[in-house]
Amino acid sequence: MTPAVTNDRKRAGNDPGTGHKKQKKVVRRKYKAKAVEETSPLGVLKHEIDLLMKSDSLHESDIANDMPGILNEPEIASKYHREVQNVKIRQLSSNGDGLSVIQHPTNEAGKQIILVPFGLPGDIVTVRVFKTHPLYAEADLLSIEEPSALRDDLLINCRYFGKCSGCQFQNVAYDQQLVFKKQTIENAYTHFAPKLMAANLLPKVDSTEPSPLQYNYRTKLTPHFNLPYKKPENMPLPPLGFGSKGRPEWRNTDGGSGSILDIEECSIGTPIVNVGMKNERLRFKKEFEKYKKGATILLRENTSINDTDLVGSTNESGEVSTIKDNDSIKTCVTNSRQIVREVVDGREFEFSAGEFFQNNNSILPAVLQYVRSNLAISDKQDNYLVDAYCGSGLFSISCSDNVKKVIGVEVSADSVKFAERNAANNNIANVKFIVGKAEEIFKDIDTPALQTSVILDPPRKGCDDVFLNQLSEYNPVKIVYISCNVHSQARDVEWFLNNTVNGANYKVESIKGFDFFPQTHHVESVAVLIRV
Numbered sequence: 001m002t003p004a005v006t007n008d009r010k011r012a013g014n015d016p017g018t019g020h021k022k023q024k025k026v027v028r029r030k031y032k033a034k035a036v037e038e039t040s041p042l043g044v045l046k047h048e049i050d051l052l053m054k055s056d057s058l059h060e061s062d063i064a065n066d067m068p069g070i071l072n073e074p075e076i077a078s079k080y081h082r083e084v085q086n087v088k089i090r091q092l093s094s095n096g097d098g099l100s101v102i103q104h105p106t107n108e109a110g111k112q113i114i115l116v117p118f119g120l121p122g123d124i125v126t127v128r129v130f131k132t133h134p135l136y137a138e139a140d141l142l143s144i145e146e147p148s149a150l151r152d153d154l155l156i157n158c159r160y161f162g163k164c165s166g167c168q169f170q171n172v173a174y175d176q177q178l179v180f181k182k183q184t185i186e187n188a189y190t191h192f193a194p195k196l197m198a199a200n201l202l203p204k205v206d207s208t209e210p211s212p213l214q215y216n217y218r219t220k221l222t223p224h225f226n227l228p229y230k231k232p233e234n235m236p237l238p239p240l241g242f243g244s245k246g247r248p249e250w251r252n253t254d255g256g257s258g259s260i261l262d263i264e265e266c267s268i269g270t271p272i273v274n275v276g277m278k279n280e281r282l283r284f285k286k287e288f289e290k291y292k293k294g295a296t297i298l299l300r301e302n303t304s305i306n307d308t309d310l311v312g313s314t315n316e317s318g319e320v321s322t323i324k325d326n327d328s329i330k331t332c333v334t335n336s337r338q339i340v341r342e343v344v345d346g347r348e349f350e351f352s353a354g355e356f357f358q359n360n361n362s363i364l365p366a367v368l369q370y371v372r373s374n375l376a377i378s379d380k381q382d383n384y385l386v387d388a389y390c391g392s393g394l395f396s397i398s399c400s401d402n403v404k405k406v407i408g409v410e411v412s413a414d415s416v417k418f419a420e421r422n423a424a425n426n427n428i429a430n431v432k433f434i435v436g437k438a439e440e441i442f443k444d445i446d447t448p449a450l451q452t453s454v455i456l457d458p459p460r461k462g463c464d465d466v467f468l469n470q471l472s473e474y475n476p477v478k479i480v481y482i483s484c485n486v487h488s489q490a491r492d493v494e495w496f497l498n499n500t501v502n503g504a505n506y507k508v509e510s511i512k513g514f515d516f517f518p519q520t521h522h523v524e525s526v527a528v529l530i531r532v
């Protein structure tokens with residue numbers, strides 16, 4: 001008779017039939033690849049890897065990494081996650097990281113593609129590979145054996161550079177940073193507008209417009225901190241600052257080594273935003289006990305004309321911190337619903353601190369001048385302007401001179417409320433704002449297409465096909481497409497010209513970068529399309 005199985009036996013993991021100890025089943029971990037959006041940094045990296053493979057006559061099987069082995073077999077993981085010397089940085093990724101091709105750790109005939117943040121083309125470096133993905137690996141920069149001609153570490157302005165994920169190029173001369181950004185735009189059009197490129201339908205990319213301020217320009221910063229799920233009692237103060245970039249050793253500086261660096265000053269933030277950072281760090285220290293979970297602190301520059309009712313971050317004595325700047329007073333707002341004010345090109349703009357507004361005030365006059373000069377505005381006829389994705393009305397209002405009517409559309413009702421108020425405050429009567437999706441804008445627009453220019457300034461993901469089809473059916477005389485993600489811009493331009501009903505009637509007249517974010521890899525690109 002089979003003995004009855006007791007619960008105790010079950011708990012001990014014995015086989016209920018035989019009573020013998022059961023073999024514990026080893027579950028192999030599987031690598032799960034995440035879906036990647038084509039024009040996101042990882043999607044762009046995939047293109048960059050493809051190009052490297054092509055140039056070195058490599059196939060995927062030559063560079064593939066053994067993901068199941070790394071996840072399940074420590075001896076394989078240790079072969080991958082190793083120190084490598086004499087690594088020559090070949091080029092930059094569009095994210096500003098160095099890219100290199102090294103010997104594969106387990107496949108003698110193979111190669112491995114690695115990303116080395118803070119490596120510059122031409123550097124010979126020692127790295128530690130610490131994280132592996134199917135077709136590339138990430139490595140920390142340990143030391144620079146032979147510096148690239150592009151490297152000048154004496155230019156570094158911030159003690160956290162090399163550890164913080166915010167800046168990539170502080171050790172590169174500013175003119176060269178502008179060249180890198182032009183190359184990013186060229187590469188983006190090569191990757192995402194290949195048909196236009198092959199058919200020679202793209203103009204040469206113009207030189208990148210420099211930012212008048214190369215440091216202390218960022219009017220918004222968002223330092224943050226993490227807390228564990230269950231905050232322990234008497235927990236020491238966690239770091240408050242920005243995300244770190246690996247665990248590099250080439251920069252022998254402080255700031256910690258966790259996923260967030262403790263940062264008390266940011267060299268690209270404006271002076272008042274840095275005063276706000278100092279105040280808010282003190283407040284954080286005092287009020288830390290009240291926090292139950294991690295949070296992000298908003299620091300947004302505000303410009304006031306007089307010193308009554310000043311709002312913003314306060315110092316230890318409870319007074320609002322201010323900095324006098326010509327005829328105005330700067331404060332640093334921390335409440336996302338607080339109204340802030342910026343002056344651009346002599347016009348005043350108000351918006352909620354938490355809503356979108358461009359982050360580098362110093363370059364905006366040059367951008368606006370360029371956009372205005374590329375709209376089809378002639379004295380001989382009535383001109384119209386459509387500003388899709390108009391936010392709080394920066395382009396609509398700044399480009400409204402000599403235009404009969406401007407129509408702005410924006411999905412955020414809060415931003416539209418401010419756009420209307422900004423038009424009124426600047427005595428501009430020829431603009432109308434609509435709350436809605438840009439995708440539906442053209443059903444409400446009755447201006448003559450041949451006299452209408454369209455400004456597009458979408459979020460990073462770019463425009464969708466519905467919008468581009470309607471834009472093409474509307475058939476405006478000029479389109480000025482401003483983008484903080486040149487990859488989605490290039491994709492949209494190619495799709496618009498090749499796939500929409502009137503796309504073939506358009507020519508790309510110019511493409512130019514604007515350096516909204518010096519010291520970082522980011523570039524704003526403006527493409528001008530004209531109906532021919």
Ligand SMILES: C[S@@+](CC[C@H](N)C(=O)[O-])C[C@H]1O[C@@H](n2cnc3c(N)ncnc32)[C@H](O)[C@@H]1O
Pocket residue numbers: 356357358388389390391392393394395409410411412415436437438439457458459460
């Ligand atoms: C890059 S911002 C540009 C804002 C404005 N042009 C400026 O310079 O201040 C993009 C704007 O598009 C808005 N937006 C996002 N998706 C939208 C959509 N489908 N239709 C209309 N606006 C949209 C966002 O709310 C944001 O204000």
